[in-house]
Amino acid sequence: MEKWLVRIDVGGTFTDGWARSPEGDEIRCKVLSSGIIRTRVAGLDGNWIDCERPLSGHSTGLEGFTLKSGGLVLDCNPLEGRLKLDRSASIGETLELVSGEDAPLVAARILTGTAVGKTFPEMDLRVATTRGTNALLEGKGEPVTLITNQGFESLLEIRDQRRPDLFELAPATRITVIKEVIGIPGRLDRKNRELEGLEMNSLESLGVSNVALALINADTAPAHEMMVAEELRQREIEVSASYELAPVIRFWPRTETAVTNAYLTPVMGAFIKELCKTLPETPLSLMTSAGQLKEVGEFRPIDSLLSGPAGGVAGALALARSAGLDQVLTFDMGGTSTDVARIAGEPGYRYEQEIGPVRVLAPAVSIETVAAGGGSICQWRNDGLEVGPESAGSEPGPACYGRGGPLTVTDVNLLLGLMDESKAGIPINRQAAQNRLDELSSEIGDQIDQQELLKGLRQIAIEHMAEALREVSTRDGYDCRDHALVAFGGAGPQHACALAEELGIRRILIPSDAGLLSAWGLHQAGNRELRTKQILKPLDDFPKNFPSMIEELGKGGTIARCLHELRLQGQDSCLEIETEPDCSFAELVTLFETRYRLLNGDARPPGRKIEWVTARVELTGESPEIPGEQFDEGCLFEEDSLEQDAFSTMVIEAGWRKRQGSRGSIFLQREGAQETQPQSILVVEEELYRRRFESVVKEMGILLKRTALSTNIKERLDYSCALLDARGSLVVNAPHIPVHLGALGLCVREVSKTHQWTACETIAVNHPGFGGSHLPDVTVISPIFVEETLIGFVANRAHHAEIGGKTPGSMPPDARCLAEEGIVIPPTLYSEIGEGFFAESRMPHDNEADLGAQVSANQFGVKAMQKLALSGNIPGYMNALYERSAAILRQSLAGLKKCSAEDQLDDGSVIKVVIFSGEKLTVDFRGSASTHPGNLNATPAIVRSAVLYALRLWVGQDLPLNEGLLESVNIITEEGILNPPLTSDPENCPAVVGGNVETSQRVVDVLLTALGIQANGQGTMNNFLFGNERFGFYETMGGGAGAGPGWDGRSACHVHMSNTAITDVEILEERYPVRVREFGIRRNSGGEGTWRGGDGLVREVEFLEKMTVSLLTQRRTKKPLPNGKSGRQMIFRNNKWDELPGVCSVDVEPGDRIRIETPGGGGWS
Structure with missing residues (x-):
């Protein structure tokens, strides 16, 4: 039977x-x-x-x-x-x-x-x-003991040093997954050489039953980690070892993966134990995030985190194949969130995902999740409509559940007649939903048509989901319109037609079991297995033994396909190339070259080798065969229609043909031209276009990161993208670097004074006299024309890690004029930038490739905005956002008393501000120091950036960084350090490189002190550069944030005007002749008070060959006010430590070490 x-x-x-x-x-x-x-x-x-x-x-x-x-x-x-x-x-x-x-x-x-x-x-x-996922999100796992290298105990507090929200002063409480960290001596290098013997004495009295274990370089040199794991397991201690869970490079996420697995082991163990106890004779298979089935003995807690959505993708793939669809976008909408994915033949994978408080290295079907579901809360906030990201959850749930919940997307659909309450699985209270709608209408205040308001709220929710689908397509270089949409989940079919209209998609597949597809998808999952081998060697090293390596990796199974992660040497981001099992070495190279050109718009730079990072093979087993599904001719709907069962709701909009499938699926096909959504009420339109504007600049950033060449842009993410109106005023920004964003408006306006814009042109500039910040930051500006009318600009600014100058990294600490800092670019048409333009740079190919990527990002932005202009009054919506920001600032001025603050740079240069309000808010910097003889001069663009950022913090509302905030602001500077005389002659122009990264932070400090918002943060970016004739490296380091009224300052993070990632220790040691001896938190460096300042960082680096080190820092003699500890830096040579000045260059020999201790933040009482 x-x-x-x-x-x-x-x-x-x-x-x-x-x-x-x-x-x-x-x-x-x-x-x-x-x-x-x-x-x-x-x-x-x-x-x-x-x-x-x-x-x-x-x-x-x-x-x-x-x-x-x-x-x-x-x-x-x-x-x-x-x-x-x-x-x-x-x-x-x-x-x-x-x-x-x-x-x-x-x-x-x-x-x-x-x-x-x-x-x-x-x-x-x-x-x-998703039991493990919920435990992570709700903090219901079991905090664990982490064993790691001595000197790196704070790694999971630091992570990559970026703060998650640019404008969040009070740090959000993170769920604690660690209860203690034990650092042990012992170190292996990347080549498996023992640098320090392993000592386990401190583990003898370990009184726990479950630990996480992660040691540096265990991905390639696991001997020490294996020894520790064996010792602990002999004592019957459960060990989650990083080398077993994720044997791939990058110490921070690999460590977090081990900790996550250990944290979830008791939760998932209890869940599986209950099943096995009740069903002792039943074969049990558990789904993984990668869409694979594993037996209980093979299953790891980290495998479960996206297993439900993976089942949905497996079901969607099976049905898409049955319907003859080869390229689909999946759309799984539930109560709290929506999962989307792109499938072309086979689902793609991601090997790293951030879930709640952790980042995990584990294969998963490539799924994006957006906080937009049926429970997304609809509200009036900051003088605008918002839908999500907050959710009503399952308790209290939407208002119509009758348990006191807020107005949600589910309520909106109910009140629009897009849900049949008689067929809902639970009792529905329509009046409760109507009451919440009445409250929202009252808050808005206008005599508003409620039906139009409901339609608008629904459209805002649709826009959120559309952004996620655009992202999964744009990231990989594809167009949504070339795909069919597979819609499932309880609410997916309910929104599918509206979403397809928004994206230009003309085909929709609705599964017969749409509301249960993740469960049905488990039946379609084959017994697949994914095997991985990290390689990290030039591809050219493997022309002969390439086939045998693949054969060995797939030994004992049938290889369905191979997935190779390849990249240009020196990069971190990879391209995954899918091949047949019998693909030759030459074919793999050709496939990479083709994919590279498709994504980057150009051929691989000459001289850059291809690195083979990882080889993966997917072994296949049997999976159910589904016969092809046949669809009838169907009927065309001339008005909207609702179809609902106990598990799912479907809305078919007018203009779509419904075709019934032989297996119960429904195929919807758009007939005729797709129409743009009709205009809604003004408050809805403003919010819709704000989201659309933000989506454009966000996609510009995705494209720039994807197509750039340098590590500084692709990995450190040192770039920013923005949209500006026809006047050159900043409208919206992507969440990038504040010191870039506030300056872009002035840059566009200054260039516009000397240039008559025409369509299809792009200008590059880095000259500080034209709104530039410092020379490494190259700005690219493109006008947006619609029918010969200029409606705005897109712009981006990216930090080129090398652009010439006296020292590697183009940030010479002793520069005295602009000419010593690098290549100066006055406003120059991109079409006129030819070969040799970057000849003075030490890495001209990187400059050319990165500038090309910046231009491509702008071109995308221009086309996207021109498309948007077909459906709405773009200048009008831009102006509405500007006026909204301006109005909010004017409202905030009431009751502002005259205030002032003064501080000094380490050399005594004064930064002073007086703030008072009258008809306008005056921000007066007169009395600040004269022009700096060194490089600490801050251009007017930097000062404007700092003021804009500080006002955004002061207002405290969720607004884009819009220059409407400055509409009623008068910024006064006199010639000097904050307004240096910027001439066209670089030899006679003051140096500015430090003004952008250091003086900008001091300007923010005095503004926030005057406004009484927050104590001083670390007040520096701790610029650290090293290199020689072969290479150059640059990074900035975080420190302590200032405390404020009601919160402690965040520790070990970038503050205010910067937010770049720090380089992972294993990446740094793999690529450069250095060794990181210590990376941790500088405990007790934050100032005391009722609320403590955040602590700074410690980073100690040993050099393995001769090179030059440059430091450009502040807050070394002038501490963060009122009481944060100053930073310091030392050099170890000739067996002793010596102090170094905060601004210096020094030549180092093999064995020399630099130790940087960054400042703590000030306390608050």
């Missing part, structure tokens, strides 16, 4: 079940993931009760369930929606049925009709679960 086939997806709110009986019948169910089944008494017949809602999908199997309020279910008639109880009930009473078992067992009982206490039939069980 055949077994039951049972497939269960345990989500955060609901658990979905699908099963096939031995007779071939398909059964479905949906239960709460709490294991509770809720219903309400609608009628009575003795001890039989009529349920108000059908027991959707509930077969027999409820017998034996108990009632939380007392009582027992004796019998069940699900078809009639009746239960027999062992007690009386009353009409209107809410009943909560429980079996005392976990949700997957409850679902299995319902699917197989197995009453509580009865033995399950023979079955094959597959389970996906």
Whole structure:
């Protein structure tokens, strides 16, 4: 006799079940993931009760369930929606049925009709679960002990030193996954040479049962980690070892992966133990995030984090193939969030994902999640409409659930008639939703048409989802319009037509089991296996043994496809090249060259070798065969239509043809031209276009990162993109670098004074006299013309890590004029920049490639804005955002008293400000130092950036960095350090490189001190450069943030005007002749007070060959006010430590070491 086939997806709110009986019948169910089944008494017949809602999908199997309020279910008639109880009930009473078992067992009982206490039939069980994900997001795992290298105990507090929100002064509380860290001596280098012997004495008294273990370079030299793991396992301690979980380069995420696995081990262990205890004879397979099925013994907690969405993608792929679709975008919309993915033939993979408080190195189907679901809250905030990212969750849920929840997207659909309350799985309270809508209308204040408001709120939600789908396409160089949309989840089909219209998609596939596809998808998942080998060598080293390496990696299985991560040497970002198993070495090179040209618009730079980073093979097993699905001719809908079942809701909009499939799927096809959405009420249109504007500049940033060549742009993310209006005023920015963004408006306006713009041209500039900041920051500006009318500009600014000058890295500490700092670019048409333009640079090919990437990003932005202009009044919406920001600032001026502050740079140069309000807000910097003899001069663009940033913090509202904030602001400077005489002759122009990175921070400090917002942060970017005739390296380092009224300052992060990532220790040692001896938090460097200042960083680097080191820092003699510790730097040579000045260049020999201790933030009392 055949077994039951049972497939269960345990989500955060609901658990979905699908099963096939031995007779071939398909059964479905949906239960709460709490294991509770809720219903309400609608009628009575003795001890039989009529349920108000059908027991959707509930077969027999409820017998034996108990009632939380007392009582027992004796019998069940699900078809009639009746239960027999062992007690009386009353009409209107809410009943909560429980079996005392976990949700997957409850679902299995319902699917197989197995009453509580009865033995399950023979079955094959597959389970996906987000139990681990929920534990991470809710902090319900078990904090662990981490064992790591001495000197790196603080790594997971520092992470990559970036703050998650540019404008967040009070750091959000992060979920704690570690309870203690033990640092042990011992060190292996990248070539497996022992530098320091391993010592485990400190582990002898370890009194825990579960640890995470991660040592530097264990990806390529795991001997020490293996020794520690073996010692602990002999003592029956559970060990999550990084070399076993993620044997790939990058110490921080590999360490976090080990910690995450250990944190979730008790949670997932208990979940699996419960299943195995109840079903001891049942074969159990667990779905992984990569869409693979693993037996219990092979399953790791980190494998589970995206297993539910992976099941949805597996189901979508099977149905797309059945329908003959080869390129699809999947759209899985639930209550809290929406998951999207792109599939072309086979699903793509991601090997790193950030989930809640952690970043994990584990393969997963390439899925993007956006905080836009049925529970997304609709509200009026900051004088504008917002939808999400906050969610009502499952408790209290949307307003219509009747438990006091807020207005949500679900309520909006209900009130628009796009949901049939009589077919909902739970009781619906329409009046509660209407009440919340009335409250929102009242807040807006205008006499507003509620139907138009509802339509607008829905369209804003659609825009959020469209952004996510554009991102998964843009990132890989594809167009949404070339794909079909596969829509599923409880709310996916409800929004599919509107989303397709927004994206220009003309084909939609709705699965028959749309509301349960993640469960059904488990049935379609084949027994695949992904094997990985890290290589990290030039591809040219493998022309002969390439085939044998692939064969060895796939030994014992059938290779379905190979996935090779390749990149140009020196880069961190890889291109994944998919090949057939028998692909030759030459074919692989050709495929890389083709893909590189497609994504970057140009051939591989001459002389740059290809690095083979990782080889992967996917081994395939059997998976169910689905016959091709045939669709009828269908009918064209001339008006919107609603179709709903117990598990999902579908809305078919006018203009779409519905074609019924032979397997129950529905294929929707757009007939005729797609129309732009009709204009909505003004408050809706303003929010829609703000989101659309932000989406454009965000996609510009994605494109720039993808197509750039240098590490500084691709990995350190030292670039910014923005949209400006026709006046050159900043409209919106992507969340990039504040010191860049505020300066872009002035740059565009200064260039416009001397240039008559025409369509299809682009100008590059870095001259500080034209709104530039310092020479490494090259700005690219492109005008946006629509029918010969200039409607705005797109611009981006990117830091070129090398652009000539006296020292490698183009930031000479002793520069005295602009000519010594590098190549000066006055406003120059890109078309006139030819070969040899960057000849003075030490890395001209990088400059050319990065500038080309900047231009490509702008060209994308121009085309996107021109497309937007077809559907709306772009200048009008830009002006509305400008006026909204201006109005908010004017409102904030009330009650502002005259204030002032003064501080000094380390050499005594004064930075002074007086702030007072009248008709305008005056920010007066007169009295600041005269022109600096060195490089600490800050240009007017930098000063304007600092003021704009500080005002955005002062206003404290969620606004884009819009120059409307400066509309009522008068900034006064006199010639001097904050307004140096910028001449056209670089020899007679003051040096400015330090003004951008150092003086800018001091300007922000005095502004925030005057406004009483926050104590001083570290006040420096701690610029650290080293190199020789072969290479150059540059990075900036974080420190302590200032405390404020009600919060401690964040430790070990970039503050205010910078937010770049720091280089991972293993990446640094792999690429450069250096060794990182220590990287940690400088404890107790933050100032005391009621609220403590954040602590600074410590970074100690040993040099392995001769080179020159440059330091450009501040806050070494003048501490962060009121009481943060000053920074310091030292050099170890000739067996002793010597202090170094904060601004210096020094030649180092092999074995010399530089130690940098960055400043702490000031405290607040």
